[in-house]
Amino acid sequence: MRAMGRRTPRTAAGSAALTARPPSAAAHDRTWAGEARSACGCAGTLLGLLLLIDFGAGTLTPWRGVLWAGLAGLLLVVLWPVRVSAGPGLLTVRGLLRTRRVRTDRLVSVRWSDGVSRRLVLRDADGGRAELDPRVLVANPPLWHVLDADARTSVARATLRCGETALRQVSARVERESALAVFRVSGLE
Numbered sequence: 001m002r003a004m005g006r007r008t009p010r011t012a013a014g015s016a017a018l019t020a021r022p023p024s025a026a027a028h029d030r031t032w033a034g035e036a037r038s039a040c041g042c043a044g045t046l047l048g049l050l051l052l053i054d055f056g057a058g059t060l061t062p063w064r065g066v067l068w069a070g071l072a073g074l075l076l077v078v079l080w081p082v083r084v085s086a087g088p089g090l091l092t093v094r095g096l097l098r099t100r101r102v103r104t105d106r107l108v109s110v111r112w113s114d115g116v117s118r119r120l121v122l123r124d125a126d127g128g129r130a131e132l133d134p135r136v137l138v139a140n141p142p143l144w145h146v147l148d149a150d151a152r153t154s155v156a157r158a159t160l161r162c163g164e165t166a167l168r169q170v171s172a173r174v175e176r177e178s179a180l181a182v183f184r185v186s187g188l189e
Helices: 012-020 032-057 062-079 134-139 141-157 164-186
Strands: 083-087 090-094 099-102 107-113 119-124 129-132
Touching: 032 062, 083 141, 090 129, 099 119, 107 141, 107 164, 119 134, 129 134, 134 141, 134 164, 141 164
Parallel strands: none
Antiparallel strands: 083 090, 090 099, 099 129, 107 119, 119 129
């Protein structure tokens, strides 16, 4: 018996193992591609405007062109979104320079970070740490459901020492936004 080009086990235990962790249990940030295109568009627009203004003023030199390209590149780096994905027991946050992974089935703490924008900081028992914008979870309910199921496992194993309140806040926000989306689609808004 073949499925997707690889051989599947015929034993009852093997088929139970396949149904316990389906490949569709992984979830990805569906909004990442649009945000990446937007970041590229903003950086490209800035570069185009700076070059156009400098050319129109008659002051464009190769060095100024390199300077404007560097400025646009810096804007791209600042605006580039992190890519968030989650699978059973693992959350991965990929930025431009580094990838952070946290075991969500062995969470130790979940807290809000202080700063200009709110971030959700997750830490696991192995010392892994990941930081993400909660709006990613709100915009991607499947991603939130994978994280929530694993966080419940952490609570059941008593590894999660602090952070249940932060998880409840994110859960309430995801449920509220999902309900509003249903109302919008059905015309009951």
